[in-house]
Amino acid sequence: MSKTMMAVVKPQPAPGAEIREVPVPTYGPGDVLVKVKVASICGTDLHIYEWDRWAQNRIHPPLIPGHEFCGEVVAFGKDVTSVKEGDFVSAEMHVACGKCLLCRTGEAHICQNVKIIGVDANGAFAEYVVIPETNIWKLDPAIPLEYASILDPLGNAVHTVLAGEIAAKSVAITGCGPIGLFSIAVARAVGAAQVFAIEINEHRRAVAKKMKADYVLDPSSEDVQAIVKEKTDGLGVDAVLEMAGHPDSIRTAFNIVRSGGRISLLGLTSKPISLNFSEDIIFKGITVQGINGRRMYQTWYQMTALLKAGKLDLHPVITDKIAMKDFSKAMDRLKTGAASKILVYPNGTM
Numbered sequence: 001m002s003k004t005m006m007a008v009v010k011p012q013p014a015p016g017a018e019i020r021e022v023p024v025p026t027y028g029p030g031d032v033l034v035k036v037k038v039a040s041i042c043g044t045d046l047h048i049y050e051w052d053r054w055a056q057n058r059i060h061p062p063l064i065p066g067h068e069f070c071g072e073v074v075a076f077g078k079d080v081t082s083v084k085e086g087d088f089v090s091a092e093m094h095v096a097c098g099k100c101l102l103c104r105t106g107e108a109h110i111c112q113n114v115k116i117i118g119v120d121a122n123g124a125f126a127e128y129v130v131i132p133e134t135n136i137w138k139l140d141p142a143i144p145l146e147y148a149s150i151l152d153p154l155g156n157a158v159h160t161v162l163a164g165e166i167a168a169k170s171v172a173i174t175g176c177g178p179i180g181l182f183s184i185a186v187a188r189a190v191g192a193a194q195v196f197a198i199e200i201n202e203h204r205r206a207v208a209k210k211m212k213a214d215y216v217l218d219p220s221s222e223d224v225q226a227i228v229k230e231k232t233d234g235l236g237v238d239a240v241l242e243m244a245g246h247p248d249s250i251r252t253a254f255n256i257v258r259s260g261g262r263i264s265l266l267g268l269t270s271k272p273i274s275l276n277f278s279e280d281i282i283f284k285g286i287t288v289q290g291i292n293g294r295r296m297y298q299t300w301y302q303m304t305a306l307l308k309a310g311k312l313d314l315h316p317v318i319t320d321k322i323a324m325k326d327f328s329k330a331m332d333r334l335k336t337g338a339a340s341k342i343l344v345y346p347n348g349t350m
Contacts, residue, residue: 001074006346007126008327010063015051017065019325025122025130029077032131034089038149039069039124041330041342043177048119049331058119066125066344067093067118070139070148080133088139090151091131092300093117093124094293098134108296109159125324127346137300143307146318149343150178151303154314155294156266157182158303160241163289164262167191170237172228173213174253175244175267176204178341181317183241184211189311196237198224198252203338210316219252228256237261245269254280262287317341323348 002024009020027033048055048065073087083089096103096111103111117123117131139148147154156179161171171192173180176199187195188211197213199205200220208216215231217224228237236258242250245267253263254275263286275281281288294300306312320342322330333339 005127006324007064007122008066008324010048010059010061010065012061013051013056013059015049017049017327017331019327022064022126024128027075027077027130029079030133031077032073032080032083032089032133032136033075034069034071034091034129034131034136035074036069036071036124036127036129036346038071038145039066039324039344039346040149040153041334041344042068042153044119045125046331046334063119064122064124064126065118066123066129067116068150068152069124069129070145070151071124071129073136074128076133082133083136083138088141088143088148089131090137090139090148091117092135092137092155092294092296093152094296095121095132095135096296109293109299125327125344125346137297137304140304140308143304146343147307147312147314150182150314150318150341151300152294153179153341154182154186154303154312155299156291157186158306159294159299160243160264160266160291161186161190162299162302163264163291164239164287166239168193169239170194170196170232171239171241172196172198172237172253172256173241173243174198174249175242175246176201176208177243178317179266180204180241180243181207181211181340182312182314183243184208184213185312185314186306187241188212189306194231194237196228196231196256198249201337204340207316207319207340211313219248224252225255232258235259239264241266243267247273257284257286259284260286262289264289264291266291318343321345 070090096108097113100112197208240253242253
């Protein structure tokens with residue numbers, strides 16, 4: 001194996017990234033070295049690329065980004081016992097400390113000391129990546145490479161959908177980025193009775209229709225609250241999965257949820273948002289949940305089961321496939337709003 005590899009590198013605290021030849025990462029006794037087959041681009045990667053306020057406060061270059069991938073085990077440390085060379089794997093990229101109260105009480109996905117591979121340590125936009133054995137997720141070879149590379153965001157969708165009752169329930173998804181679009185498929189797979197997709201972007205609405213949402217609504221030109229109420233006998237939906245983080249989208253979520261329903265919030269806000277707690281939450285008796293990442297490792301078992309059972313058609317969400325050398329072109333494409341999930345191939349083939 002070569003001692004060097006090609007990787008996407010954020011070399012300095014400024015916009016952009018470079019394709020560079022760098023050393024293949026070294027691994028410790030409890031680590032696994034994975035040859036990356038496919039990685040995928042997340043909104044977080046765009047934040048890092050553009051060097052926005054969040055990135056400036058969180059990222060410490062030089063860094064190889066990338067936290068969604070699948071690949072093949074090529075080597076591992078002397079203490080590793082659960083994998084062998086050639087295993088098909090992905091990984092949970094949130095590395096929990098295992099020692100805090102949250103980790104010790106089944107809440108490792110919100111570990112107080114979490115480190116994220118691809119954000120706090122070098123990630124998967126490279127030919128090789130190092131993963132702690134504890135975070136490796138072995139995959140059935142029958143799972144397509146494309147799906148195996150997007151388990152991180154799919155897990156967010158599964159976690160959000162299954163955070164409350166969903167079978168035979170009406171559900172609205174506000175914000176149809178990749179995770180929102182995946183949520184349509186998951187909600188369908190687990191028996192949701194009605195699925196409303198609410199999205200301002202025309203491209204994303206078109207994909208939401210391909211994902212078989214019952215109603216695809218444009219909040220910029222339609223009275224979403226009136227339509228939802230009409231289609232739910234005047235009640236509102238049982239559950240809202242809020243994926244956008246925009247103040248208007250969050251306002252919509254509270255307007256369309258029925259009394260006694262739930263709102264699961266995954267979308268991240270950029271500033272504080274005002275709510276009328278009495279009218280919006282207390283008098284309606286609703287449950288409001290913050291959703292962060294994937295439950296370790298309950299969510300992984302759930303989404304693997306859905307994939308192996310053939311319950312999820314995710315192909316409409318995958319709009320672009322690129323060679324890693326064209327990473328900057330992928331960032332430009334993502335910024336147009338005309339792409340959903342972009343897959344990155346380190347070896348330049350598809």
